Amino acid sequence: DTGVSQDPRHKITKRGQNVTFRCDPISEHNRLYWYRQTLGQGPEFLTYFQNEAQLEKSRLLSDRFSAERPKGSFSTLEIQRTEQGDSAMYLCASSPRRSQGEETQYFGPGTRLLVL
Amino acid sequence: KNEVEQSPQNLTAQEGEFITINCSYSVGISALHWLQQHPGGGIVSLFMLSSGKKKHGRLIATINIQEKHSSLHITASHPRDSAVYICAVRRVDSNYQLIWGAGTKLIIKP
Numbered sequence: 001d002t003g004v005s006q007d008p009r010h011k012i013t014k015r016g017q018n019v020t021f022r023c024d025p026i027s028e029h030n031r032l033y034w035y036r037q038t039l040g041q042g043p044e045f046l047t048y049f050q051n052e053a054q055l056e057k058s059r060l061l062s063d064r065f066s067a068e069r070p071k072g073s074f075s076t077l078e079i080q081r082t083e084q085g086d087s088a089m090y091l092c093a094s095s096p097r098r099s100q101g102e103e104t105q106y107f108g109p110g111t112r113l114l115v116l
Numbered sequence: 117k118n119e120v121e122q123s124p125q126n127l128t129a130q131e132g133e134f135i136t137i138n139c140s141y142s143v144g145i146s147a148l149h150w151l152q153q154h155p156g157g158g159i160v161s162l163f164m165l166s167s168g169k170k171k172h173g174r175l176i177a178t179i180n181i182q183e184k185h186s187s188l189h190i191t192a193s194h195p196r197d198s199a200v201y202i203c204a205v206r207r208v209d210s211n212y213q214l215i216w217g218a219g220t221k222l223i224i225k226p
Contacts (some may be wrong), residue, residue: 042202042216056213091159107159
C-alpha cells in the first residue's frame, strides 16, 4: 500500500448525469476526508468520516452530493444531476488516529471532473 | 475577508534564492499545515505546526501564535521546488476541518 488512491483520475460527463468517485485510503487510517478544489483556489472541505461514520458535512455539499464509507475502508462520493459548476478536482485524504492537533493528512491524486 | 490569507499569490525567483511565503489567519487554531501541490493536483504535506519552528532539509516553517502568522522558507531554492504552496489551519473548535489558503504559486528559474 503506497498511499491514498482515487478512481477514476479523470471524468468527463454531460450535465444532468450522475457520477461516482472512489477513494481507497491508506489501510490503517481510520479518518477519511473529501475536498473539492477549483482552479486557482485552495481545497474546500466537503465531508469527513471516522471509520464508517460520517461525522461532518460541509454546507457546500448540496443534496445532490452523497458520500459513503460502508465498511470503514474505501469511500465513494456520488454527485447526482451534475451541473457545470461541479467541474473541479475532487481530492480524498486519509489520516491515522492521533491526538488532536497531531494529525497529518495524506492526499490522493484527485479525480478531475469536467461537466459539459 | 478570508480566514486564511497567503502572500504573495505568485512568486518567481532565480535558482539559489532564499524564498519566504507568508500565511496569516484570523481564527483560533489548534494546528497549521504547510502543503505542496504539484501540477496535476498531487498534494504532499510538508509540515504541521502548533508552535515554534520546524526544519526539514531546505525547508523551514515557523509559526507565531500570538500574531496569527506563519512563514515557510526555502533555502538554496531549486527549479524542482516549483509548485503551489498551501497553508491550511485546523480551527480550535473543530477536530476535522482544515481551512485552506488560496496557495502561493512558486516558480524557480534555473
